[in-house]
Amino acid sequence: MKVIINSAMTVDGKIATSSGDSKISSREDLVRVHKLRASVDAIVVGISTILADDPRLTVRLAKGKNPSRVIVDSRGRIPLDSQIMRTASKVKTIVAVTDQAPEEKIKKLGDMGAEVLVISEGKKGQSAAVPHGVNLKLLFRKLEKMGLKKILVEGGGELNWSLLRLWLVDELTITIAPKIAGGRLATTIVEGDGFDEIAQSIKLQLKKIERKKGGELVLYYHL
Numbered sequence: 001m002k003v004i005i006n007s008a009m010t011v012d013g014k015i016a017t018s019s020g021d022s023k024i025s026s027r028e029d030l031v032r033v034h035k036l037r038a039s040v041d042a043i044v045v046g047i048s049t050i051l052a053d054d055p056r057l058t059v060r061l062a063k064g065k066n067p068s069r070v071i072v073d074s075r076g077r078i079p080l081d082s083q084i085m086r087t088a089s090k091v092k093t094i095v096a097v098t099d100q101a102p103e104e105k106i107k108k109l110g111d112m113g114a115e116v117l118v119i120s121e122g123k124k125g126q127s128a129a130v131p132h133g134v135n136l137k138l139l140f141r142k143l144e145k146m147g148l149k150k151i152l153v154e155g156g157g158e159l160n161w162s163l164l165r166l167w168l169v170d171e172l173t174i175t176i177a178p179k180i181a182g183g184r185l186a187t188t189i190v191e192g193d194g195f196d197e198i199a200q201s202i203k204l205q206l207k208k209i210e211r212k213k214g215g216e217l218v219l220y221y222h223l
């Protein structure tokens, strides 16, 4: 299995403003992301990204097939009128929940065409905001068994932290827009508890840098 995190951030590391605006990268970069989407088997995102942005997570700005969409959503909070659920009968959609998700909601999601995976809870403290989130190791093992071997993670910060902390990530691609958003409540590219010391931090190898029009940079790291 290969797992790539792709994220766009401002120079100060924000992936959205404190009011939730996440339109950070250029159209040129969005085209790159859509090409990347077309090359993977599945896109994985956290439920807060769905609630904030209501994305489609499909390939529209490039040619190619839509990958499966996987929503990490312990309590089954995904709205039935979200773009993901409204297209769930056309584009393969998997909602990964725990037993905290109400049975009735699980049934409704299934009726609308989504596949619901009830995965056991992760260990307490896996992430600051998610004391009992979806067990991501089990989820990824299950996805691999389903033939979903190349995975693109499109955030947000809490999910990024959980995956990085569990060493489930192979590559990290970061677009840095030449902008500063500020805001102590603005989501950063990696949230969670974080490490106490830099010595514990995850070390990255910089493999490639692309400089785009307008001073945007795309950095390609391997873990």
Ligand SMILES: NC(=O)c1ccc[n+]([C@@H]2O[C@H](COP(=O)([O-])OP(=O)(O)OC[C@H]3O[C@@H](n4cnc5c(N)ncnc54)[C@H](OP(=O)(O)O)[C@@H]3O)[C@@H](O)[C@H]2O)c1
Pocket (backbone or CB within 6 Å): 006, 007, 008, 009, 014, 015, 016, 020, 021, 022, 024, 045, 046, 047, 048, 049, 050, 052, 053, 072, 073, 074, 075, 077, 122, 126, 127, 129, 130, 132, 133, 134, 135, 136, 154, 155, 156, 157, 158, 159, 160, 162, 187, 191
């Ligand atoms: N610029 C970009 O590239 C970009 C990309 C994506 C998102 N964003 C922005 O990021 C923000 C959302 O990010 P976020 O950090 O708040 O949330 P997130 O990572 O999208 O979702 C986190 C939520 O996922 C659920 N979850 C279940 N199991 C989990 C686990 N093991 N680990 C982590 N999460 C788990 C939890 O909710 P439950 O407990 O309810 O399950 C948790 O609160 C939005 O503002 C969005 O616009 C920006």
